Amino acid sequence: MNLVYEKLMTCVKSVKEKVDFCPEVALILGSGLGDYADEIEIVQTVDYTEIEGFPTSTVAGHKGRFVFGYVDKTPVVIMQGRVHFYEGYPMSDVVLPTRLMGLLGAKKIVLTNAAGGVNFDFKPGDFMMLTDHITTGVPSALIGANLDELGVRFPDMSEVYSKRMQEIVRTTAKELGIDLKEGVYAQFTGPNYETPAEIRMARAWGADAVGMSTACEAMAARHMGMEICGISCITNLAAGMSKEELNHKEVQETADRVAKQFKALITGIITRLGE
Secondary structure (H helix, E strand, O other), rough: OHHHOOOOOOOHHHHHOOOOOOOOOEEEEOOHHHHHHHHHHEEEEEEEEOOOOOOOOOOOOOEEEEEEEEEOOOEEEEEEOOOOOOHHHOOOHHHHHHHHHOOOOOOEEEEEEEEEEOOOOOOOOEEEEEEEEEEEOOOOOOOOOOOOOOOOOOOOOOOOOHHHHHHHHHHHHHHHHHOOEEEEEEEEEEEEEEEHHHHHHHHHOOEEEEEEHHHHHHHHHHOOOOOOEEEEEEEEEOOOOOOOOOOOOHHHHHHOOOOHHHHHHHHHHHHHHHH
């Protein structure tokens, strides 16, 4: 058996032994949204450390657990703390949680993150809906033997982010009075922030925001046929766009400042997805 698939199925079995719950929607929480899962109607939680073979996040401030419960009446599984490629895990481990949530029953996934703005029209505190992504800066999550049980060898990526879900995000943002930006997200490895030259390159590629997560998870979710939407909180302008030095404290402060709006947006989206 493929070792990646074997590890995935070990994790699925481990979770199913602890939880009897079938989610419809999966949600991965980025910076500033970490406590969102604490505010829903929780049915059960599973710490990552309780799951056999599961990769655990080493990033300070990232809780490490799955939360199962309801947003309004929609059954959800929430990943409270994600695993990043820069922590040293192979990409197959980084996307393992995404695949696991799909195998637990989630057909739709909402990906969130904190990102650096590359588009000069963006400012810290803006929300950007992902319309597409660029993964040239990271290894593909699908390298290696194909997991035939999940999807085809050469999956189509012409619509990674569901147009139907994009419309739901637009409608929800408009109702909440949120000025929603739209654009392309480019993933780099991190953990260092990009250089000004790399940001100019990303802009030339057509990117509007950059970050260290999300696109690889979207790729894995698309491979297995999940419907995807992604939202970035623009926490800072990327390197070379201002005289400020980049630091994680600024990212966290901006994410925390707009967290209330971000939570309202996520709740509205998931509620609509469950209708």
